Amino acid sequence: MIGDLHRRLRAATEAAHAGLEHDLGWERRVATVAGYRALLARLRGFHAAYEPAIGAGLADEPFFGPRRRLDRLDADLAYLGLDAAAISCLPFPDTPRLDGPAALGALYVLEGSTLGGQVIGRRIAALHGLTTDGLTYYRAHGPATGAMWSAFRARLETVADEAALTEAAVATFRAMRDWLCADDAATSRAA
Ligand code: HEM
Numbered sequence: 001m002i003g004d005l006h007r008r009l010r011a012a013t014e015a016a017h018a019g020l021e022h023d024l025g026w027e028r029r030v031a032t033v034a035g036y037r038a039l040l041a042r043l044r045g046f047h048a049a050y051e052p053a054i055g056a057g058l059a060d061e062p063f064f065g066p067r068r069r070l071d072r073l074d075a076d077l078a079y080l081g082l083d084a085a086a087i088s089c090l091p092f093p094d095t096p097r098l099d100g101p102a103a104l105g106a107l108y109v110l111e112g113s114t115l116g117g118q119v120i121g122r123r124i125a126a127l128h129g130l131t132t133d134g135l136t137y138y139r140a141h142g143p144a145t146g147a148m149w150s151a152f153r154a155r156l157e158t159v160a161d162e163a164a165l166t167e168a169a170v171a172t173f174r175a176m177r178d179w180l181c182a183d184d185a186a187t188s189r190a191a
Helices: 004-024 033-058 061-067 070-079 084-088 100-128 142-156 162-190
Strands: none
Touching: 004 100, 004 142, 004 162, 033 061, 033 070, 033 100, 033 162, 061 100, 061 142, 070 084, 100 142, 100 162
């Protein structure tokens, strides 16, 4: 059962989701292990910048902790051959300042990405024979995806400042698109 606030938030970010889904070019990028690793490296930068800001803004570790995925990105990158020094040198975008509702708006984008991520993860598993190791970011909540998403949506409905929530979600989609697609353009030009 979808709540009213969630319905409005989804409508307000629908175009941004479609744009990101279109521009990401994920099928092409994950077609090779090297391309998949490069995409994870870029996602790692985004999570490295946003997770601390979301954690500080929400100040609710029992809720946010299980939704953090930076460690998973590091583990997947290590499994795929990047050493710890190389991982710690990966670039990341500007860290946003996010207070309570804005932090939840940014988390909406990262948490929602676990839904489409199930599709992407299945494709990567089929292409590269990965099951758990190397695939923990995209597996995300695995069989608990539905339950985690329901709990997240319930939390959304408690937000008082809907404008701040929505503005942050739209801005996060935009920042993610800029960050993930800029790198892809550079990689494509270099290829
Ligand atoms: C990093 C890129 C992406 C982000 C940040 C993202 C974000 C989101 C968000 C926030 C939602 C929740 C929408 C709602 O409120 O119901 C969502 C849902 C969904 N996304 Fe994405 N998405 C991304 C990429 C993709 C891609 C590439 C696909 C296609 C494979 C995809 C497929 C889906 C699907 C199928 C749903 C709906 C799942 C459901 O309702 O059960 N997404 N995504």
